[in-house]
Amino acid sequence: QVQLVQSGAEVKKPGASVKVSCKASGYTFTSYGISWVRQAPGQGLEWMGWISAYNGNTNYAQKLQGRVTMTTDTSTSTAYMELRSLRSDDTAVYYCARDSVGGHHDAFDIWGQGTMVTVSS
Amino acid sequence: DIVMTQSPDSLAVSLGERATINCKSSQSVLYSSNNKNYLAWYQQKPGQPPKLLIYWASTRESGVPDRFSGSGSGTDFTLTISSLQAEDVAVYYCQQYYSTLLVTFGQGTRLEIK
Numbered sequence: 001q002v003q004l005v006q007s008g009a010e011v012k013k014p015g016a017s018v019k020v021s022c023k024a025s026g027y028t029f030t031s032y033g034i035s036w037v038r039q040a041p042g043q044g045l046e047w048m049g050w051i052s053a054y055n056g057n058t059n060y061a062q063k064l065q066g067r068v069t070m071t072t073d074t075s076t077s078t079a080y081m082e083l084r085s086l087r088s089d090d091t092a093v094y095y096c097a098r099d100s101v102g103g104h105h106d107a108f109d110i111w112g113q114g115t116m117v118t119v120s121s
Numbered sequence: 122d123i124v125m126t127q128s129p130d131s132l133a134v135s136l137g138e139r140a141t142i143n144c145k146s147s148q149s150v151l152y153s154s155n156n157k158n159y160l161a162w163y164q165q166k167p168g169q170p171p172k173l174l175i176y177w178a179s180t181r182e183s184g185v186p187d188r189f190s191g192s193g194s195g196t197d198f199t200l201t202i203s204s205l206q207a208e209d210v211a212v213y214y215c216q217q218y219y220s221t222l223l224v225t226f227g228q229g230t231r232l233e234i235k
Contacts, residue, residue: 108216
């Protein structure tokens, strides 16, 4: 079946980096893009950015520009999200979601299970 | 940025009754070239990722019960649950995906049983 499976929970110290993976299966990876969305404890949903699995084009939320990098490995149908210079307010569940391959976004029809990232000294 | 504002923040409805959640965008999400509203609704239960319910403002995702319906156009949208079931207790989010620069979500509406 169509699914996105994410890597496991992470605990990081302030100032460190984290890299979360999102492995796709059940569909043609390069025909879609991946958006990343995070959710702080008890809070709402925040879109972080998007990457096209077709050509690697990216679009990041302005507030995260310079700290986030999204990449894909088409040989393994895996998307990655790296966040650097971690702060305590980066503590959140990070989700990947299937999106459009380019142009306008699509509604996010498939979501990963989420990866909890805790930033604590 | 397109700001999405939901109302109410929380809602308690009796089983079998109608639940209505509103969502207003700070600018139109209707794309004139294809006449589509880039507006989606999601349901999120505790410990789970969001689940897509409605896209293009009124198209029900495959497998979603027909008691869920979406309506509206331009800047004002509504999610309606026609007859509330116990399994519908969740937080509901609207989302605009019109902007290529920034996708935004409403703050969420918590739906409970009265």
